[in-house]
Amino acid sequence: MFALVAATTPAFGIDEQVETGPTPGWLEPTDLAPVPDNAAGLLFVRRSDIALHIDDDGLEQYTGYRIKILHPNALQLGNVTISWSPDAGSPILHALKVHRGDQVIDLTDASEFEVLRREENLEAAHLDGMLTAVMRVRDLRVGDELEFAVTTLGHNPVPSARDSGILFLTPEPMPGRHFFSLSWTDGNEPAIRMTPEFEAAHRRRRNAVTAQFDNPEPLAVIQDAPLRYNWGRYLEYTDYPDWSSISSTFAPIYDAASELSASSPLRQEAARIAAEHSDEMGRARAALELVQQQVRYIYVGLDGGNLLPASADDTWDNRYGDCKGKTTLLLALLSELGIEAEAILVNNSGLDDGLNEHLPNPALFDHVLVRAQIDGQSYWLDGTLPAVARPSLEPVLPYEWVLPLTVEGSELENLPWRRASTPNEITLYEIDARDGFDEPAQVTQTTITRGVGALAAQMQLSAVTPDQLVRAYQQHATGNPWQTIDEVEWRFDVEAQASILTLVGTQNIDWETYNSHGRRMSLPGGGFRPPSRRARPSGQGEDIPFYNEPDFNCYVTTVRLPRATSADDWSYNSTFDTQIFGKNYYRAFEARDGSIRMIRGSRIDQNEISANTVQADNARIPDFDNSMAWIYYDPTGRRRLSSSGDTVPATDEIDWTAQNVPCLAPEAID
Numbered sequence: 001m002f003a004l005v006a007a008t009t010p011a012f013g014i015d016e017q018v019e020t021g022p023t024p025g026w027l028e029p030t031d032l033a034p035v036p037d038n039a040a041g042l043l044f045v046r047r048s049d050i051a052l053h054i055d056d057d058g059l060e061q062y063t064g065y066r067i068k069i070l071h072p073n074a075l076q077l078g079n080v081t082i083s084w085s086p087d088a089g090s091p092i093l094h095a096l097k098v099h100r101g102d103q104v105i106d107l108t109d110a111s112e113f114e115v116l117r118r119e120e121n122l123e124a125a126h127l128d129g130m131l132t133a134v135m136r137v138r139d140l141r142v143g144d145e146l147e148f149a150v151t152t153l154g155h156n157p158v159p160s161a162r163d164s165g166i167l168f169l170t171p172e173p174m175p176g177r178h179f180f181s182l183s184w185t186d187g188n189e190p191a192i193r194m195t196p197e198f199e200a201a202h203r204r205r206r207n208a209v210t211a212q213f214d215n216p217e218p219l220a221v222i223q224d225a226p227l228r229y230n231w232g233r234y235l236e237y238t239d240y241p242d243w244s245s246i247s248s249t250f251a252p253i254y255d256a257a258s259e260l261s262a263s264s265p266l267r268q269e270a271a272r273i274a275a276e277h278s279d280e281m282g283r284a285r286a287a288l289e290l291v292q293q294q295v296r297y298i299y300v301g302l303d304g305g306n307l308l309p310a311s312a313d314d315t316w317d318n319r320y321g322d323c324k325g326k327t328t329l330l331l332a333l334l335s336e337l338g339i340e341a342e343a344i345l346v347n348n349s350g351l352d353d354g355l356n357e358h359l360p361n362p363a364l365f366d367h368v369l370v371r372a373q374i375d376g377q378s379y380w381l382d383g384t385l386p387a388v389a390r391p392s393l394e395p396v397l398p399y400e401w402v403l404p405l406t407v408e409g410s411e412l413e414n415l416p417w418r419r420a421s422t423p424n425e426i427t428l429y430e431i432d433a434r435d436g437f438d439e440p441a442q443v444t445q446t447t448i449t450r451g452v453g454a455l456a457a458q459m460q461l462s463a464v465t466p467d468q469l470v471r472a473y474q475q476h477a478t479g480n481p482w483q484t485i486d487e488v489e490w491r492f493d494v495e496a497q498a499s500i501l502t503l504v505g506t507q508n509i510d511w512e513t514y515n516s517h518g519r520r521m522s523l524p525g526g527g528f529r530p531p532s533r534r535a536r537p538s539g540q541g542e543d544i545p546f547y548n549e550p551d552f553n554c555y556v557t558t559v560r561l562p563r564a565t566s567a568d569d570w571s572y573n574s575t576f577d578t579q580i581f582g583k584n585y586y587r588a589f590e591a592r593d594g595s596i597r598m599i600r601g602s603r604i605d606q607n608e609i610s611a612n613t614v615q616a617d618n619a620r621i622p623d624f625d626n627s628m629a630w631i632y633y634d635p636t637g638r639r640r641l642s643s644s645g646d647t648v649p650a651t652d653e654i655d656w657t658a659q660n661v662p663c664l665a666p667e668a669i670d
Contacts (some may be wrong), residue, residue: 045176162239228354244409270336306363483497525555526629554663582606601663
């Protein structure tokens with residue numbers, strides 16, 4: 001509610017209790033802000049202090065506040081918690097007091113904290129080993145002021161590693177005084193970088209930097225901007241001279257963890273793989289599948305494990321590990337197989353846009369995987385993915401900045417953004433209406449999914465029996481538009497890296513009356529919503545580009561026309577091929593062989609577009625064709641088909657799991 005700190009300081013020790021003691025000598029006290037007469041809302045922050053101190057032993061973090069409770073909903077702050085790693089040593093409680101008028105109720109020495117082991121993400125296989133001390137302040141009232149202060153200790157377990165972190169002022173802080181401090185002893189001064197807001201508020205002393213914000217204004221998010229423009233207000237610091245020093249610091253650790261003992265059973269596994277596969281790709285696939293399938297994923301943040309990897313031998317013996325353990329295991333196997341490979345730090349949260357503009361900090365990465373040289377090309381291998389995920393020329397997630405771990409040290413590497421060459425989702429509709437307008441149509445609907453969505457579907461649907469799958473869809477999907485669902489089939493195409501789900505059944509087709517004697521139908525997935533106008537409030541980043549979330553989807557519909565009708569009496573509405581706001585819109589029809597076929601595709605072709613382009617495209621919105629995809633039957637001959645010249649394959653004429661499917665205009669297909 002007040003401020004945030006993100007510091008890379010994993011620690012070690014064995015204490016699991018809360019101690020009490022005086023505030024650290026390095027701390028600069030903060031004056032209390034007066035409570036205004038018109039204070040309103042949940043609370044008023046008389047002071048909120050976040051202070052970090054770096055010395056030869058590592059990092060200490062002080063957190064303290066005194067708040068005026070103005071609303072009953074703020075009484076929950078009386079549930080005081082302290083969280084820390086048991087490896088860090090005991091947290092030191094400095095103050096826990098309630099100020100009520102002239103009365104001070106001091107609970108510091110009488111505090112009885114209940115210490116819990118906190119595994120909040122246990123259901124997600126996440127073990128961080130954190131402890132939480134909990135205390136409920138009794139008899140806390142509206143109008144009271146709650147004072148709390150604690151220091152937690154830290155020491156980095158990584159040999160030759162350094163301290164780094166970020167202090168944030170939240171975008172919408174509570175009214176009051178917010179104070180930040182970073183101090184150090186002689187010889188431990190880090191490099192520091194601040195945003196303009198921190199720069200304007202900071203004071204510099206010989207061994208400290210402080211910044212005080214009184215009633216800071218909410219920080220407006222720049223609408224539709226790339227993430228790098230919305231990092232907010234922060235101060236960052238680091239002892240790493242450059243990114244390559246992080247690379248060279250962690251590379252030997254991963255190399256050592258990937259060394260196998262002389263009697264390691266992994267040597268036998270590698271020998272078996274080598275005997276079964278003569279080519280590098282076959283061996284790499286088998287090694288990756290072994291790590292993915294035979295070692296379950298559990299995040300282990302114990303004993304410095306959020307930075308230090310478990311050894312390959314330990315990971316194999318335990319048959320569980322996190323991304324670090326799985327990476328060392330995979331590196332060990334590939335080394336035994338004679339395949340060159342390296343560990344790569346990445347950010348799976350999609351927060352790496354502009355990462356190169358920040359000070360070197362290993363905490364800006366949250367995942368590690370492997371890049372290997374196979375048959376002369378670089379392939380990405382991720383041991384945490386399902387076993388159907390093979391080595392790929394591009395990583396599954398669209399990373400922007402990655403850091404290879406090499407002994408000599410590597411700099412950040414940029415992976416340029418590329419528009420998608422294959423849809424992340426294709427939906428195929430086969431509507432067999434040959435029995436006539438008034439009869440139920442046989443419908444086959446197939447959804448082909450790639451990327452993260454495909455792997456998520458594989459994890460979910462591979463654990464379901466075929467009978468369970470059929471029953472589930474019959475129970476939940478039968479209705480509108482499905483009249484019956486007769487068949488359900490799911491499979492994962494490993495070669496295409498695609499999840500394929502097919503439903504077969506019957507639907508009552510909505511044939512609307514048209515021109516008294518005719519009929520018409522709107523094809524599923526055939527229309528586009530008009531794009532919304534894109535603009536920002538005045539004075540908010542006029543020169544900042546607008547961001548497009550990458551996407552590529554495709555709808556393919558084939559209608560087998562009623563036998564009793566003549567092909568000459570059928571037509572369809574508009575086709576189009578246009579781009580607006582960096583997005584490609586395409587729709588095409590063709591009438592052939594007793595059927596009408598339609599393809600409708602859309603793809604983001606530019607992930608960032610200039611403000612000038614946005615202004616020009618805003619003016620084009622009224623001309624955007626957002627019509628639904630209509631097909632018409634008119635036996636009067638008043639609506640005749642004029643061929644568009646497009647060639648549109650039917651749903652059963654080509655392999656829609658192929659790489660270059662015709663979901664866009666021919667000239668747009670990569």
